[in-house]
Structure formats: structure tokens, C-alpha cells
Amino acid sequence: MRMRLAVLGAIAAVAVPATATAAPSTTSSSWYDTQETFNKKAACDHSGQWWKDNHTNVVRWRCDWTSTSRFHLYLLLR
Numbered sequence: 001m002r003m004r005l006a007v008l009g010a011i012a013a014v015a016v017p018a019t020a021t022a023a024p025s026t027t028s029s030s031w032y033d034t035q036e037t038f039n040k041k042a043a044c045d046h047s048g049q050w051w052k053d054n055h056t057n058v059v060r061w062r063c064d065w066t067s068t069s070r071f072h073l074y075l076l077l078r
Contacts, residue, residue, distance in 0.1 A: 029059060032077050037070040038063070044071040051075055 034051070038044040041063055048061030051073075059076040066072050 029076055029078055031062075032075045034073045034075060036073040037066070037068075038073070039070060041071050044073050047073055048075070 034047075036044075036047060038047070044063035045061075048063065051061060052058045052075075057078045059078055061073060061075050063071040063073055
């Protein structure tokens with residue numbers, strides 16, 4: 001019985017989490033070119049919102065005005 005208590009005490013000591021500082025995030029992000037272009041910014045934003053709502057790895061989006069007078073959709077991915 002004494003041996004069983006010693007083993008349980010050792011397991012309990014190991015199971016107690018030590019206080020630690022938060023490690024820096026190792027998640028990297030990158031912009032993904034969707035190859036989608038739009039005549040209006042509202043349509044581009046609507047598509048960006050759809051991507052964000054339906055894909056968990058999309059952090060945000062941007063709609064850039066291009067030299068061809070169209071909006072181009074880019075997604076920021078985790």
C-alpha cells in the first residue's frame with residue numbers, strides 16, 4: 001500500500017502543470033493571389049468576405065486597384 005501511494009504521489013507531481021511564459025507565435029502569414037478581378041470594390045469585398053466566412057485559414061482580404069482598371073482580390077492566409 002505504501003508503494004502504491006508513493007507511485008500515485010509521483011504521478012500527481014508530474015501531472016501538475018508548471019507555470020510557463022507564452023511562447024511566441026510561430027504562425028506565419030502570406031498573401032494569396034486569387035486571380036479574381038472585379039469591376040466594383042463592393043463585389044470584390046463581398047467575395048473576400050465569402051472566402052473569410054467559408055475558410056478558416058483566411059485572416060483577411062484586400063482589394064487592390066490594378067492598372068487594368070479593375071479590383072484584384074488577395075487573401076491573407078495563416
